[in-house]
Amino acid sequence: MTPSRSRRPHGRAPRTARSTAALLLAALLTALSSGSTPAAAEPVAAVGTGGGNSSWSVRPAGTAARTAFVMDSAPGVVVKDAVRVSNLSDAPISFQVYGSDAYNTPRDGALAYRQAGEAQTGLGGWLTLRTNALVIPPRRAADIPFTLNVPADAAPGSHVGGIVALNNAVEQAGEASGVDVGIQRAIAVRIQLTVAGPLTPGLAVRSVRVRHHAAGTPFGGARATLTYTVVNTGNAALQPTVSPDVRGLFGWRHRHFPDRTLPLLLPGQRADITADWPDAPGLDYLTATVHVTAPGLPGTSAESGRVVVSWPTIGAVAGTLTVLAVALDRLRRRRPGGIGSLAGDSS
Known part of the structure; x- marks a missing residue:
């Protein structure tokens, strides 16, 4: 569980209350929508x-x-449980606690949770906590009962959300653009509910591309990036493993990127992945293939090909060949029996 951050301006007289509130809201939206939001399955302490x-x-x-929380339920059932929030410090902490929908951030597919002010249209909206605000004394813990009201028309498959505990304290974090900046920290614990019904897990790889950046000097090393998108096309949450590979014109393997296990990918969500390739060839026909697997699911692949060109290298090769051709032509003309020799005999 990684701490989330929200920036909050405070303490500057020239700023109006309206602009301060706007900055706080914008920063909180950014923080709770980024990969640094509460995103892991196992909660840890926020410091x-x-x-x-x-x-x-x-x-x-x-x-x-x-x-x-890993749960199974039929539609229309009320599930009951409790979450424990522990104050591990030597001072009381004031918390806001709320249910939240989970989603994958497009970049790298990190698992994140929506903030309290956002509409919770999924599992976060089904949650009711006995209390949403509490102060926990030092070195104490509080168990908060909650109910999960699964709708009668809930779709079969995985529904993922969480319970977020947001520390109401604002920590000073320096200054940005003339405004004092503070951060608030939050931790979430994941709730993964499987609603009874047909499960149709599925994964797809899309938009496989190699972007090539040739060196500015002849025969210099090129660099490239491999980009692709992994999409959960089914109704079950999956943790995919991707295996990217790039080969040249005659099947020579230029680069095998290390296998990479992505975060838990929710139904209908995607992860946009970028992999750097610092020692790419300057001239070749490259075929990039990305293979994706998940436990209990057959693997699937996608590929794309493109010609990569280094114009400085081609120019240098073309210039060299031109010089060689001219030199060979002059050498041929000066050989005995060549054109120059015959011309001399006739005179």
Whole structure:
């Protein structure tokens, strides 16, 4: 579980309350929509850096073996459980606690959670906590019961969200553009609910491309980037593993990128992946192939090809060949029996 950050301006007289609120909202939206939001399955402590140390954890109540809520339910059922918020610091902490929808950020597919002010249209909207605000004394914990009201028309398959504990304290984090900046930290614990019904897991790889950047000097090393998109086309949450490979015109393998396991990819969500290739060839026909697998699912692949060209190298080769051709032509003309020799005999 990674701490999320939101920037909040405070303490500058020239700024109006309206602009301060707007900056806070924009920064909070950015923070809670980024890969640094509460994103992992296992909760860890968040450690504050301003206004005194503060740390806390969020996890399912009860046995310590549970690091996330994993549930199965039929449509129309009410599921009950409890979440434990622990204050691990030596000072009281004030929290806002709320249910949230999970989603994958397009860049790299990091699992993130929507903020409290956003519309919760999925599992986050089905959650009701006994309390949404509390102060926990030092070195104490609070168990908060909650109910999950699964709609009667809930679609079969995976529904993922979380319970977020946001520390109400604002930590000073310096200054940006003449405004004092503060951060708020949050942790989420994941809830993964499988609604009974037909499961149709599926993955697809799309938009495989090699972007080539030739060196500015002849025979200089080129660099490239491989980009592709992994899409969850089914109704089950999956954790894909991708295996990218690039080969040349005659099947010679130029680069095998290390296998990469992506974060949990939710139904209908995607992950846009970019892999750097610093030692790409300057001239070839490249075929990029990306193979994706997930536990219990047959693998699938996609590929694309393109010619890569280094114009400085081609220019240097063409110039060299031209010089060689001219030199060979002059040498041929000066040989005995050549054109120049015959002309001399006739005179």
